[in-house]
Amino acid sequence: MDSFAIIAQTVETASEVSQGAVVPVDRIWEQITSLGLLEALTFISFGVVCLFYGWRVFKILVTVSFALIGLFVGVWTNKMLIGGSGLWLGIICMVLFAFFSVPLMRWGVCILGAAAGGILAGGVWYAFKLPEQYIWAGALVGIIAGGMISFIIFKIAVMLFTSFGGSVLVVVGVLAIMYDYMPTTVDVQQLIYNQKWFLPVALLVPMAVGIFLQNKFIKSSKDWSV
Numbered sequence: 001m002d003s004f005a006i007i008a009q010t011v012e013t014a015s016e017v018s019q020g021a022v023v024p025v026d027r028i029w030e031q032i033t034s035l036g037l038l039e040a041l042t043f044i045s046f047g048v049v050c051l052f053y054g055w056r057v058f059k060i061l062v063t064v065s066f067a068l069i070g071l072f073v074g075v076w077t078n079k080m081l082i083g084g085s086g087l088w089l090g091i092i093c094m095v096l097f098a099f100f101s102v103p104l105m106r107w108g109v110c111i112l113g114a115a116a117g118g119i120l121a122g123g124v125w126y127a128f129k130l131p132e133q134y135i136w137a138g139a140l141v142g143i144i145a146g147g148m149i150s151f152i153i154f155k156i157a158v159m160l161f162t163s164f165g166g167s168v169l170v171v172v173g174v175l176a177i178m179y180d181y182m183p184t185t186v187d188v189q190q191l192i193y194n195q196k197w198f199l200p201v202a203l204l205v206p207m208a209v210g211i212f213l214q215n216k217f218i219k220s221s222k223d224w225s226v
Helices: 002-014 025-033 037-053 058-081 087-101 105-127 132-152 154-181 188-194 198-220
Strands: none
Touching: 025 154, 025 188, 037 154, 037 198, 058 087, 058 105, 058 154, 105 132, 105 154, 105 198, 132 154, 154 188, 154 198, 188 198
């Protein structure tokens, strides 16, 4: 139960990001610095599995992703309508979202692929230092493009969202270790806050590697089916 409470608290804090900063850099930095060594290594390990073998376990990843989305929706809805943490409503929504994601697996993959495309497009907008208040425009283009590609070629959607998720886990874990154990070698905080290109590039590089490798693995695996 404590783990659910922690997740619920994280969701609430994320929803309270100041309106002055569209990209929640402070929140991202807080997540990085809060990780211990064991947690960071766990992030990296699971991230590598998603990057290389996400095509094998994508159904589990979709179910887990929608369970977390359900938890967010439940906590947010309770906070807006009733007030308070809304832990039980979050758990109920988490179970419902996870349950319905199984029969609607293909739709779930396409939705996650579109979301990954939107975040990536928003990241590119941010990296080029375009007006941050209009970052939603770049993200919308990515959502439409990612959604269309996902519906046309299902395998691309699988590779897109699993590689993106794996990249996020690996990058967060690596940055946490660099911050804790190499503070004098690399100023991670300065890179994140002052170099807008850093985070998008850091996510795109391992993601591109993951997509390339997964594409090779899928082609060589005749028994893989969606």
